[in-house]
Structures are given as structure tokens and as C-alpha cells.
Amino acid sequence: MRLFTALVLYRLLLPLLFIAAFPGWLVKMRRRGGFGTRLGERIGIYTTPLEYEPCGAVHLHAVSVGEAMLALKLIREWQRSEPGRRFVLATGTATGHALATSAMVPGLRVTYAPLDFPSMVRRYLTRFEPAQIVLIEGEVWPHLLLACRKRAIPVRLVNARMSPRSASRFRRFAPWLRPVYRLLDAVAIQEADDAEIWEILGIDRHKILTTGSLKFDPGSGEPPTRRPEFQQMLDTFGNNRPVILAASTHPGEDALIAQAIREASPDALAVIVPRHAERRAEVMVDLKKAGFLVRLRSAEPTTGADRRCVFIIDSTGELRDWTAHADVVIIGKSFLSTGGQNPCEAILAGKPVILGPHMENFQPLANRLIADDGCISAQNAAALPQAILTALDPQNAQAMTRRASALLALHNGATRRILKLLTA
Numbered sequence: 001m002r003l004f005t006a007l008v009l010y011r012l013l014l015p016l017l018f019i020a021a022f023p024g025w026l027v028k029m030r031r032r033g034g035f036g037t038r039l040g041e042r043i044g045i046y047t048t049p050l051e052y053e054p055c056g057a058v059h060l061h062a063v064s065v066g067e068a069m070l071a072l073k074l075i076r077e078w079q080r081s082e083p084g085r086r087f088v089l090a091t092g093t094a095t096g097h098a099l100a101t102s103a104m105v106p107g108l109r110v111t112y113a114p115l116d117f118p119s120m121v122r123r124y125l126t127r128f129e130p131a132q133i134v135l136i137e138g139e140v141w142p143h144l145l146l147a148c149r150k151r152a153i154p155v156r157l158v159n160a161r162m163s164p165r166s167a168s169r170f171r172r173f174a175p176w177l178r179p180v181y182r183l184l185d186a187v188a189i190q191e192a193d194d195a196e197i198w199e200i201l202g203i204d205r206h207k208i209l210t211t212g213s214l215k216f217d218p219g220s221g222e223p224p225t226r227r228p229e230f231q232q233m234l235d236t237f238g239n240n241r242p243v244i245l246a247a248s249t250h251p252g253e254d255a256l257i258a259q260a261i262r263e264a265s266p267d268a269l270a271v272i273v274p275r276h277a278e279r280r281a282e283v284m285v286d287l288k289k290a291g292f293l294v295r296l297r298s299a300e301p302t303t304g305a306d307r308r309c310v311f312i313i314d315s316t317g318e319l320r321d322w323t324a325h326a327d328v329v330i331i332g333k334s335f336l337s338t339g340g341q342n343p344c345e346a347i348l349a350g351k352p353v354i355l356g357p358h359m360e361n362f363q364p365l366a367n368r369l370i371a372d373d374g375c376i377s378a379q380n381a382a383a384l385p386q387a388i389l390t391a392l393d394p395q396n397a398q399a400m401t402r403r404a405s406a407l408l409a410l411h412n413g414a415t416r417r418i419l420k421l422l423t424a
Contacts, residue, residue: 003179010142014116028094039094041112044123054086054109058422059130061113063092065316066342067136068100070159070214074134075105077415082423088128090114092139095276099317116141125151134158134422145183158188158418159214160198163339163360167197178202188418190216190411191364209421212414216344216365218405224324224349233297234269234325238305242268242327242392247319248275248341249332254283255290256381257330258310264388266307273313273322275332275341280314287312323349328391330354335381340366343375347404352391354378365407374404 038047046053058078062071068091075087087105090113091097100110114120121143132154133144138161148155162170170177182202189195190213198208234243242265246257254272261270270292274283284294293309295302313322323329329346333339334356342362343353353375359366369375378387390396 002175006176006179007142007146009176018115039112042115042120043117044114044120046111046123046127050127053128054088054107055127055129056131057086057088057109057128058132058134059088059090059128060134060136061090061092061139062096062100062136063113063139065093065095065099066215067139068096069317071134071136072100072103072105074136074158074214074415074418075108078419078422079105079107081419088130095316102317114144116143118143118147121147125153132156132422137161140181140184142180145180149183154185155183156186156188156422157184158211158422160187160189160194161191161213161361162194162197164363165360167194170197171200174200174202186421188421190414193364209417211417211421212411213344213365214414214418215342216408216411217414218348218408218412224320224345226324227321230322230325233301233311234271236301236305237269237309237311243271243325244268244328244330244388244392245271245273245322245326246330247273247323247332247346249273249283250275250337251279251282252286252336253332255286255292256335257332257384258287258292259290260381260384261388262308264385265392268327268388268392270310271313271322271326272310273319273332277314277316280312283312283314320345323351326351328352328354328388328397330384330388331356331359334358335378335384343369344408347374347401347408350401350405352376352397352400353404354384354387354391356384368407369404372403372407374400374407376400 060071062068071089078085086107088109088111089100090111091100092113097110097112114124125147130153133148135155135157137159145155178201184203186207187198187203188209188211189198192210195208199205244261249272258270258272261268272283280296287294287310293306295309295311297313297315323346329351331341331343331353333341338358339361340359343355346353355366355375355377357379370377376387376391378384
């Protein structure tokens with residue numbers, strides 16, 4: 001009865017939410033180049049001839065760019081043990097779709113995940129007949145779960161995480177969410193402490209497996225790698241300059257961080273990597289207002305020896321390897337926005353990390369890094385210049401990166417444990 005009531009409410013709200021979100025979604029698709037990328041697949045319209053579709057494949061659903069990268073990491077590892085296995089990666093955004101397509105993974109069909117309307121979900125499942133569906137991190141869609149249960153298609157959620165803020169909301173609405181979450185066949189969680197909230201949401205204890213984090217697993221996938229073409233770009237700004245990289249910045253942080261870098265070390269090169277590449281114009285305006293010169297990664301190479309010049313990486317999917325060229329990495333979305341971004345790529349690259357006060361989405365890892373002196377926590381913008389100076393000291397940097405790497409090693413093998421669950 002509770003499931004029936006919850007579905008009635010969901011079906012009443014879903015069209016309203018879709019109508020409210022549709023204009024903003026169109027703007028995002030236009031900015032991110034989504035039109036012309038088989039966008040009709042979102043509503044169950046497919047142009048690929050049916051005989052060429054990989055029916056019976058494993059499907060991974062990844063809404064964001066970050067989730068798509070995790071899905072690709074899992075697929076590559078899976079293919080090492082099962083070379084003939086076929087996969088479909090269903091993304092929710094144009095940038096995620098572009099990233100997955102450009103990866104050119106053999107045997108991978110990239111599509112858009114269907115909107116969670118019953119007719120669209122039915123067309124998707126009838127066309128592909130998935131062997132199983134793997135949800136990455138947290139996207140749970142009621143109609144998809146119901147349709148899969150009726151067709152005996154197992155659905156497993158991996159790399160599941162729950163921020164304290166989300167856990168509080170989920171506890172409040174658990175009676176209404178429980179009938180939907182019970183439809184999951186298994187949940188692989190990052191932290192053992194999260195098991196309680198998943199049990200509250202109706203997952204049987206024997207279906208919950210603590211695997212560690214797919215993101216934080218240093219033993220799978222390629223580590224950040226220095227690229228000669230990246231170094232050539234950096235060399236145009238002058239040789240032997242310290243490189244301080246601001247990773248995945250959000251609105252307002254770009255100029256703030258660039259000013260802190262200039263105050264701490266006027267000789268350092270500030271490299272800004274916005275979370276969304278389409279923000280390039282906004283970032284340029286903010287930096288120029290603050291008195292900086294700006295050069296885009298996408299522009300023709302020119303000399304940037306002027307110490308006021310800031311280098312903006314307006315590309316998608318390159319942040320991992322840019323961190324390998326940095327001397328210090330500052331984590332974005334942690335100063336003026338809530339949530340923070342993933343510090344693990346910088347740690348894997350062996351770089352000292354500076355966190356702002358807002359790391360809610362990575363709270364367990366951030367807390368342990370701070371407690372173990374594996375990073376520097378700058379509690380506000382005023383503290384950032386001193387944090388940069390501390391991180392630039394070679395002795396401090398070496399000690400920090402050693403402690404951070406040891407903490408990250410606790411997640412070693414997470415990918416292997418997740419695959420064991422999915423292939424059982």
C-alpha cells in the first residue's frame with residue numbers, strides 16, 4: 001500500500017518537475033553542445049538500427065561527468081578480466097556523453113539514460129534487454145526499478161555515498177522511500193558507517209557490502225600522468241615557475257583563489273580549472289575585473305610571461321592529468337559553495353592539497369585528511385595565502401603527500417570488490 005501511494009505521488013510530481021526543469025535543461029544542453037548528440041534517446045527515440053545494438057549487455061548509469069569517469073574506470077577493469085563482455089554506458093548529461101564517447105572504449109555503446117517516465121523506460125529496456133543495470137553513486141529512479149523487477153533484471157547500486165545532509169533528509173522520508181529502495185538487489189557502500197541509513201531505507205543487511213570508494217581506489221586505473229603537450233603550454237608562461245592549480249572551481253572562487261596565489265607567491269602561475277568548461281566567459285570577466293590577464297587553454301598558444309597572467313583550462317576530462325603538472329592543488333567548490341570536490345586525483349598525483357571549509361560531499365575523507373595532517377584546511381579566503389606558502393615548502397609538501405597517500409591506500413582494492421559483487 002505504501003508503494004502504491006508513493007508511486008501515485010511520484011507520478012503526479014514528475015511531470016511538474018520536468019516542466020519546471022525543462023527550460024534550464026535546454027540552456028545547459030545549448031551551452032554544453034548537447035544538441036546533435038542523439039538527444040532523442042532521453043525520450044526513447046533511437047536512430048541506431050536495432051540489429052547493431054548490444055542486447056544482453058551490462059548497463060551502467062552515470063548522470064554526471066564524474067560518475068561517467070567512474071563508470072569508465074569500472075568498465076576498463078571489468079574488461080581486463082572478461083575481454084568479451086559488452087557494455088552500455090547511459091549518461092544523463094551532454095558533457096558526460098561526450099566524455100564517454102571520446103574515451104573510445106572497445107565494445108562500449110554510449111547512450112542517454114531515459115527519463116523516468118514508464119513508456120520511455122519500457123522502450124529502453126525492450127530495445128537493449130540489459131543483463132543487469134549498475135547505478136553509479138546515488139541515482140535511483142522508481143519506474144526504472146519497477147520495470148527491471150518485472151523483467152527480472154538485477155539492479156545494483158555501487159560506490160553509494162550519503163552525505164550527512166542527505167542522510168538527514170532520507171531519514172525523515174524513509175517510510176515513503178523504503179518501498180522503492182527495497183527494489184535494489186544490492187548496494188556497495190564506501191563507508192561502513194553508512195550501512196545504518198541504507199538499512200533504514202529498506203535494504204536487507206546481507207545486500208549491503210562495504211567495498212571502499214571506487215573514486216579513492218589508487219590501485220585501479222591509470223594514475224595522473226604528465227603530458228608533454230601540457231608542459232609545453234606551461235613553459236610559454238616562463239620556466240621554473242611554481243604551478244598552483246585550482247581544481248573544479250565554482251562561481252566566485254576563480255578571482256578569489258587567483259588573488260590569494262598572487263599574494264602568497266607573485267612568481268607562481270595560477271592555473272584555474274572551472275568545474276564546467278562553459279563558464280569560461282564568466283571566469284574571464286571575473287579575473288579581468290580583478291586585474292589579471294587571461295589565457296585560455298583552447299586559444300592559440302601565445303607567450304604568457306607576464307606575471308599577471310592566469311591560465312584557464314576550459315576543457316573537459318583533462319583535470320586528472322593537469323594535476324600531475326601542479327606543485328599545489330586547491331580544491332574548488334570548498335570556499336564559496338557547499339559540497340567540495342574530489343581531492344583524490346591530486347593525492348594520487350602526489351601533490352599537496354588545500355581544502356576550503358566546505359567539503360560536505362567528501363566529509364569522511366576530508367575529516368581524516370585534516371586529522372592526519374594529510375592536507376591543509378584553509379577556513380576562509382583570508383587564510384588561503386598562508387596555506388599556499390605552507391604547501392609550497394618542499395618539506396611540508398613531502399610529509400603531507402606521504403600521509404595522504406597512506407590514508408587513500410585504505411581504499412585499495414575497492415574496484416576489485418565491486419566487480420566481485422557485480423559478477424557473482
